[in-house]
Amino acid sequence: xxxxxxxxxxNGTRLWPLSRDLYPKQLLTLTGDTTLLQQTALRLAGMxxxxxxxxxxxxxxxxxxxxxxxxxxxxxxxxILEPVGRxxxxxxxxxxxxxxxSTNDATLLILPxxxxxRDIETFRKIxxxxxxxxxxxxxxxxxxxxxxxxTGYGYIKRGTKIxxxxxxxxEIAHFIEKPDIATAVKYFAAGSYSWNSGMFMFxxxxxxxxxxxxxxxxxxxxxxxxxxxxxxLDFTRIDKDAFSACPSxxxxxxxxxxxxxxxxxxxxxxxxDIGSWSxxxxxxxxxxxxxxxxxxxLLEDTKNSFIYADSRLVATIGIDDVIIxxxxxxxxxxxxxxxxxxxxxxxxxxxxxxEEANLHRRVFRPWGSYEGVIGGERFQVKLITVKPxxxxxxxxxxxxxxxxxxVRGTARITKDEEVFFLxxxxxxxxxxxxxxxxxxxxxxxxxLIEVQSGxxxxxxxxxxxxxxxxxxxx
Numbered sequence: 001x002x003x004x005x006x007x008x009x010x011n012g013t014r015l016w017p018l019s020r021d022l023y024p025k026q027l028l029t030l031t032g033d034t035t036l037l038q039q040t041a042l043r044l045a046g047m048x049x050x051x052x053x054x055x056x057x058x059x060x061x062x063x064x065x066x067x068x069x070x071x072x073x074x075x076x077x078x079x080i081l082e083p084v085g086r087x088x089x090x091x092x093x094x095x096x097x098x099x100x101x102s103t104n105d106a107t108l109l110i111l112p113x114x115x116x117x118r119d120i121e122t123f124r125k126i127x128x129x130x131x132x133x134x135x136x137x138x139x140x141x142x143x144x145x146x147x148x149x150x151t152g153y154g155y156i157k158r159g160t161k162i163x164x165x166x167x168x169x170x171e172i173a174h175f176i177e178k179p180d181i182a183t184a185v186k187y188f189a190a191g192s193y194s195w196n197s198g199m200f201m202f203x204x205x206x207x208x209x210x211x212x213x214x215x216x217x218x219x220x221x222x223x224x225x226x227x228x229x230x231x232x233l234d235f236t237r238i239d240k241d242a243f244s245a246c247p248s249x250x251x252x253x254x255x256x257x258x259x260x261x262x263x264x265x266x267x268x269x270x271x272x273d274i275g276s277w278s279x280x281x282x283x284x285x286x287x288x289x290x291x292x293x294x295x296x297x298l299l300e301d302t303k304n305s306f307i308y309a310d311s312r313l314v315a316t317i318g319i320d321d322v323i324i325x326x327x328x329x330x331x332x333x334x335x336x337x338x339x340x341x342x343x344x345x346x347x348x349x350x351x352x353x354x355e356e357a358n359l360h361r362r363v364f365r366p367w368g369s370y371e372g373v374i375g376g377e378r379f380q381v382k383l384i385t386v387k388p389x390x391x392x393x394x395x396x397x398x399x400x401x402x403x404x405x406x407v408r409g410t411a412r413i414t415k416d417e418e419v420f421f422l423x424x425x426x427x428x429x430x431x432x433x434x435x436x437x438x439x440x441x442x443x444x445x446x447x448l449i450e451v452q453s454g455x456x457x458x459x460x461x462x463x464x465x466x467x468x469x470x471x472x473x474x
Contacts, residue, residue: 002050002131003106005095006040008057008065008113009082013346014276014339017330018308021358026114027064030274031283034072037065037113041074043120044109044127051106052077054099056091057113059083062235063366063469081232083240088198089254090246093211093222094238096204107134108207110200110251116283118270126267130201133162133169138263139210140169140201141256143194145268149184152275152340154196154252156264169263175252194266198273200251206261214258221246232470276339277323277332281306295326304336328361366469367392368445380457382450386411386440393467394437400454400461402430404438409446412439435465 012025019025026037034042044050052075057065059081069076080094092110099106109127117123130140143156159171175196179187187193211219221242228239247254256262272283284292284306291302295309300317307314308325316324323339325332332342349357362371367390373381386392386409394414404411405427412421413428414437421441422428430436432454440446464472 001106002109003099004053004109006053006055006111006113007091013343016342016346017327017332031116038068038072040113054095055079078236080236084244086246086248088251089249090222092251096207097226100204105203105205107131108204112198116272116274123269134201139261141264142197142199143264143266144197144271145266146188149188151181151184155193156196158192169265172262172264175257210255210259215254218247278336278339330356379453384448384450386446388443391439393464395462395464396435397461399456400452401432403451404428405449407447409444410442412441
C-alpha cells in the first residue's frame with residue numbers, strides 16, 4: 001500500500017503579499033479552480049494500492065487544511081500538527097514512525113503540498129515504478145528533467161543505472177546546491193543532471209533505519225514527540241517540547257546525501273514548484289504580449305508582465321518584465337528578475353512587527369472568516385461570515401464592546417443567560433464583560449457587520465468558556 005505524505009508546513013514567503021504566514025501559498029487558488037493542497041491530494045485519489053493521505057501541517061493552519069480536504073472529498077488518514085517548523089526530514093520521520101506503527105511497512109510517497117504537476121497520467125505511472133524500486137529497499141528521489149538552465153533549484157547528478165531494474169532508476173552521484181547561471185548552462189548541456197524536486201518514495205522501515213544510522217538525535221526526538229501525541233478533534237498534536245528539541249534539516253541533508261541506498265528516477269511531468277511570481281508567469285495563460293493577468297486589469301503598452309489584481313482595478317502603461325500584485329492591504333511592484341528578493345521584504349515586515357507579513361485583511365477561522373473594513377483609535381469595523389451550522393466559542397472581552405448588525409441570514413445569539421434570534425437588518429449590543437456566543441442555525445452563510453469599540457481591540461482580548469474547536473485554554 002502506498003501512503004501519500006503531504007508536507008503542508010511551508011510559508012511561501014516569496015509569493016507575498018498573496019501568501020502570508022497564516023494563509024500560505026499551498027492553501028491558495030493560484031493555478032486553477034482548486035488550491036495547491038487540494039490538487040496534491042487529488043493527484044493520486046482513486047488509484048489502486050494508494051491509501052488516504054497523511055498530512056503534516058503547521059498547527060495554525062489545521063482548520064484550513066481540514067476544510068480544504070473536506071471540500072474535495074478527501075478523508076486524511078491523519079493530520080499531524082507541527083508545533084514548530086523543523087524542515088522536511090523530521091516531518092518525514094513523523095510520517096514513517098506513525099505509519100510503521102499502524103500498518104505493515106507502508107510505502108511512503110513524500111509530496112510537498114505546493115507543487116504543480118500538469119501531466120497527472122504520467123506521474124501516476126511513475127509512482128507505480130517508484131513503488132517497485134522502493135520495495136527493493138531503496139530510497140527513491142524523483143529528479144525533474146530540466147527544461148532550461150535554472151539557478152533557482154538544486155541539482156542531482158545521475159550515476160550508473162541500477163542493474164536488473166526496468167524502471168530507469170540511477171545511482172545518485174551527488175546532490176548539488178543551486179548553481180550560478182554559467183554552471184546551470186553546463187548542467188543543462190550535459191544531460192545527466194536533474195532538478196531536485198523534493199519528492200521521495202521509500203518504505204517507512206527503511207527510512208527509519210537510515211535516519212537512525214545518520215541522525216540518531218532526530219530519530220529519537222521524533223519518536224519522543226509522537227509517543228507524547230494527543231488527539232485533538234480530528235488532529236494528532238505531537239509533544240511540543242520533544243519536537244522543538246529536534247534538529248532542523250531537509251531529507252536531502254539528513255539522509256539522502258549520506259545513505260548508500262539512494263536512487264534517482266528522472267521524470268518529465270510538467271512540474272513547477274510555484275516558488276515565485278515569475279514561476280506563476282511561466283505557467284499562466286499568456287496573452288499576445290506575453291502578459292499574465294488576474295482580476296480587474298487594464299493594460300496599455302505592457303509586455304512580458306504578471307499583473308494580479310485582488311480587490312480593485314490595476315492599470316499599467318508602458319511597462320515590460322514587471323510583476324505587480326495588489327491585495328487589499330499591500331501592493332508589490334518588482335522587476336521579474338528580482339522576485340526572489342520578496343523574502344527580504346517579508347523579513348523587514350516581521351522585524352518591524354507589521355501584520356502584513358502574517359495576516360490578510362480576511363482572516364479564516366474554523367467557523368468561517370472575518371475581514372477588516374476600517375479601523376481607527378478605539379474602534380474597528382469587521383465583516384463576519386459564519387458557515388451554515390457553525391458556532392463560535394462562548395466568550396467575553398475585557399476591553400471592548402461589540403455591536404452586531406445582521407446583513408444576511410439568521411443569527412442565534414447567546415447573551416449571558418438569554419438566547420434569541422436575529423434576522424436581516426436587526427442588531428444587538430454586547431457590552432464589555434458580557435458572556436456571548438454567535439451561531440448560524442441556517443442553511444446559507446450568515447453575514448454581519450461588527451463594530452468594536454474600547455481601549456484595546458487585539459484578537460488576544462478573548463476569554464473562551466466553551467468551544468467546539470478545542471480552543472479553550474486550561
